[in-house]
Amino acid sequence: MIVVAGSASQKLSQTLSEKLGAPLANVEVRRFPDTECYVRIHDDLSGEDVVVVQTSFPDDKVIELFLLQEAVRTYDVKSLITVVPYFGYARQDKQFNAGEPVSAKTLTKHLQLDSDTFITVDIHEEKIMDWFDIPAVNVSGMPQIGEFLKGMGPEIIIAPDKGAIELARMAAEVVGCDSDYIEKTRIDGETVEMKAKNLDVSGKKVAIVDDIIATGGTIVKATEQLKSQGATEVYAACTHGLFTKNAITRLSGACDRVISTDTIENETSVVSVAEEIAKKIKK
Numbered sequence: 001m002i003v004v005a006g007s008a009s010q011k012l013s014q015t016l017s018e019k020l021g022a023p024l025a026n027v028e029v030r031r032f033p034d035t036e037c038y039v040r041i042h043d044d045l046s047g048e049d050v051v052v053v054q055t056s057f058p059d060d061k062v063i064e065l066f067l068l069q070e071a072v073r074t075y076d077v078k079s080l081i082t083v084v085p086y087f088g089y090a091r092q093d094k095q096f097n098a099g100e101p102v103s104a105k106t107l108t109k110h111l112q113l114d115s116d117t118f119i120t121v122d123i124h125e126e127k128i129m130d131w132f133d134i135p136a137v138n139v140s141g142m143p144q145i146g147e148f149l150k151g152m153g154p155e156i157i158i159a160p161d162k163g164a165i166e167l168a169r170m171a172a173e174v175v176g177c178d179s180d181y182i183e184k185t186r187i188d189g190e191t192v193e194m195k196a197k198n199l200d201v202s203g204k205k206v207a208i209v210d211d212i213i214a215t216g217g218t219i220v221k222a223t224e225q226l227k228s229q230g231a232t233e234v235y236a237a238c239t240h241g242l243f244t245k246n247a248i249t250r251l252s253g254a255c256d257r258v259i260s261t262d263t264i265e266n267e268t269s270v271v272s273v274a275e276e277i278a279k280k281i282k283k
């Protein structure tokens with residue numbers, strides 16, 4: 001087995017290669033003067049099970065991923081496993097208006113063309129996995145996030161909305177604490193109250209977990225409200241830290257700690273999802 005590391009997933013590929021006991025291939029990725037992508041795999045991969053790892057964000061990494069898959073196929077490989085740690089475009093998972101593509105479907109269609117198996121992590125909408133015609137699995141970063149949070153001692157793990165409650169449950173199970181979700185209640189035209197549905201956060205250390213943090217708006221609002229309801233500390237944890245528009249700065253002003261996984265590599269990526277991916281590959 002050999003791991004082909006895309007430029008968006010260098011650290012995770014290194015960790016995955018260690019977990020699998022599989023070396024990293026010698027991969028060259030560079031840009032032509034017009035910014036188009038050039039890739040070349042210098043090792044002969046013939047006869048190997050090849051794991052290509054590349055997050056599909058931002059857009060230029062998607063093209064690089066297609067080229068890497070194609071480059072792998074220039075060798076007579078035994079199998080090609082595509083690992084997309086963060087599946088970009090998963091939030092456009094339905095047609096909201098006539099004339100729009102279901103972007104998540106577009107991605108599944110093209111990503112599987114050159115692949116035998118597909119693995120991703122905490123995909124925004126589980127139903128996307130059903131759109132693959134090849135074996136496709138979605139693993140979760142929440143058990144590892146739970147392991148990390150354990151050391152910080154949260155007493156409640158909260159999802160920012162009902163849709164993310166399963167993620168909160170998974171992390172809470174590892175931490176060994178309660179989980180809940182935030183319910184939004186409209187007080188008047190201008191005020192929306194965000195409150196834990198069933199639990200009292202007063203005097204408690206709370207961790208909010210979500211699949212994605214993008215602008216950070218959801219978490220900042222939730223943190224402010226939980227603190228006003230007496231939470232002593234609020235941590236924010238997500239699988240995919242997109243952190244657009246100075247989100248880290250805004251979040252750092254509101255939360256006591258911000259953590260994410262290595263599906264998107266940045267300064268908050270203190271948790272690795274490599275173990276969960278490796279378990280699926282070894283199966």
Ligand code: R5P
Pocket residue numbers: 160164210211212213214215216217218219
């Ligand atoms: C939404 O359904 C997602 O799970 C996240 O809650 C959302 O993407 C977070 O966005 P933002 O950080 O911009 O509030």
